[in-house]
Amino acid sequence: MAIMHKKILTSLIQMNSTADLDRNLEEYLSKLNEALSYGSKFILSPEVSNFITTDHEKRLKIADSLESDIFIKETKSFCLKNSVWVLIGSLVMRSQSTNKCANSSILIDPKGEIKCKYDKIHMFDVNLSEKQKFTESKFYQKGDTAKLAKTEIGNIGLTVCYDVRFPNLYRQLAASGAHIITIPSAFTKFTGNLHWEVLLRSRAIETGCFILAPAQTGIHGQKGSRESFGHSMIVSPWGEVLNSLGSETGLCTAEIDLSICNEFRSKIPNLQNMQHFSLQIN
Numbered sequence: 445m446a447i448m449h450k451k452i453l454t455s456l457i458q459m460n461s462t463a464d465l466d467r468n469l470e471e472y473l474s475k476l477n478e479a480l481s482y483g484s485k486f487i488l489s490p491e492v493s494n495f496i497t498t499d500h501e502k503r504l505k506i507a508d509s510l511e512s513d514i515f516i517k518e519t520k521s522f523c524l525k526n527s528v529w530v531l532i533g534s535l536v537m538r539s540q541s542t543n544k545c546a547n548s549s550i551l552i553d554p555k556g557e558i559k560c561k562y563d564k565i566h567m568f569d570v571n572l573s574e575k576q577k578f579t580e581s582k583f584y585q586k587g588d589t590a591k592l593a594k595t596e597i598g599n600i601g602l603t604v605c606y607d608v609r610f611p612n613l614y615r616q617l618a619a620s621g622a623h624i625i626t627i628p629s630a631f632t633k634f635t636g637n638l639h640w641e642v643l644l645r646s647r648a649i650e651t652g653c654f655i656l657a658p659a660q661t662g663i664h665g666q667k668g669s670r671e672s673f674g675h676s677m678i679v680s681p682w683g684e685v686l687n688s689l690g691s692e693t694g695l696c697t698a699e700i701d702l703s704i705c706n707e708f709r710s711k712i713p714n715l716q717n718m719q720h721f722s723l724q725i726n
Contacts, residue, residue, distance in 0.1 A: 450702040452597050454486040455479035455695050456658035456676040461490075462665045463497040465506055465514075471693070473518060479695055480526055486597060488531040488658045490676070491605045491630040492547070495536060496664040500583050507538045507545045510561070516550060524556030529597060533628025533658050534564065534604050539585040547584050549602045549628060551593050559595065562602035563587025566610055572634055576670075580606075590616060598623035598702045601653070605629040608643045611650060618651035619715050623705045625653045629672075630660035636673025645683040652709040654700045655679040661691050681708035 457475040461468045472493055479487045494515050497503055510516065519530050532550045539546035547564040565588065567581035590613055593600045601617030601624070608614075608627050617625055625647065631640055648655040661674030676696040678686040686698040709715065 453484045453699050455484040455697040457489040458661050458676040458689050458693050459490055460662040460693050461496045465495045486529045489533045490658040490660045491534045491628045492536055507536050509538050519552050520556040523552045527554040541585045544585040549604050560591050560593035562591040564604040566606045568606040592620050601625040603627050614647045614651050622653050623702045627657040631673040633671045633673045644677055644679050648679040649683040652681040652705055681705055
């Protein structure tokens with residue numbers, strides 16, 4: 445589907461989710477309405493918008509189904525009422541596994557229907573320090589299918605947070621026709637300081653896509669809890685940062701022009717120029 449001069453005002457919600465689902469929902473709905481007041485037609489929230497906790501028993505207890513989740517219900521109503529697109533960056537949800545959750549990104553269309561659901565493929569299993577160890581695969585069921593949603597506002601590839609470190613996923617989405625790739629995140633403050641912007645700009649340049657990366661920010665609960673980097677960011681196919689937030693909660697808004705995707709790819713056709721090769725080790 446060719447996109448010519450398709451301009452869309454988009455807003456990224458930067459949140460500080462905690463273990464209090466009701467509080468998080470109130471903040472989320474408030475930011476949706478604020479973005480709407482600016483005229484945004486595509487609004488995105490960060491990873492695990494509904495709640496963040498290190499207590500897995502609590503996680504299993506709070507996580508809801510696709511049919512019953514309150515964030516999905518409220519977002520469907522909001523989209524239908526206001527004729528806008530919303531990406532719930534991700535929700536902690538029930539999975540087919542009885543002892544694990546799913547980390548699901550959900551795109552809802554202006555009719556209030558779920559257009560696409562993507563389950564995060566790459567689990568955040570890292571060992572940053574003695575105090576910062578993460579074993580996401582222990583608590584979440586990983587996805588196994590990349591998702592591209594073809595819509596009237598462009599073709600949207602869905603990814604989540606740690607996926608950003610696996611460029612083959614992004615190349616495949618772009619080669620399949622993506623104009624926009626979403627990266628809702630809860631990046632750690634430590635890795636965010638070092639890698640966040642360079643990773644987002646790299647994925648944009650490699651793919652010729654707009655990168656929309658709404659982020660969690662701040663300390664999630666009591667002092668000593670995990671801390672997210674923030675700095676939600678909108679990046680053009682040329683790697684230009686169109687807008688970025690700092691570490692405060694709020695909105696990151698910019699107009700994106702999808703005709704730039706075609707312009708970039710006609711000048712730098714790296715997706716077409718990619719070669720298959722063998723590796724020889726001497």
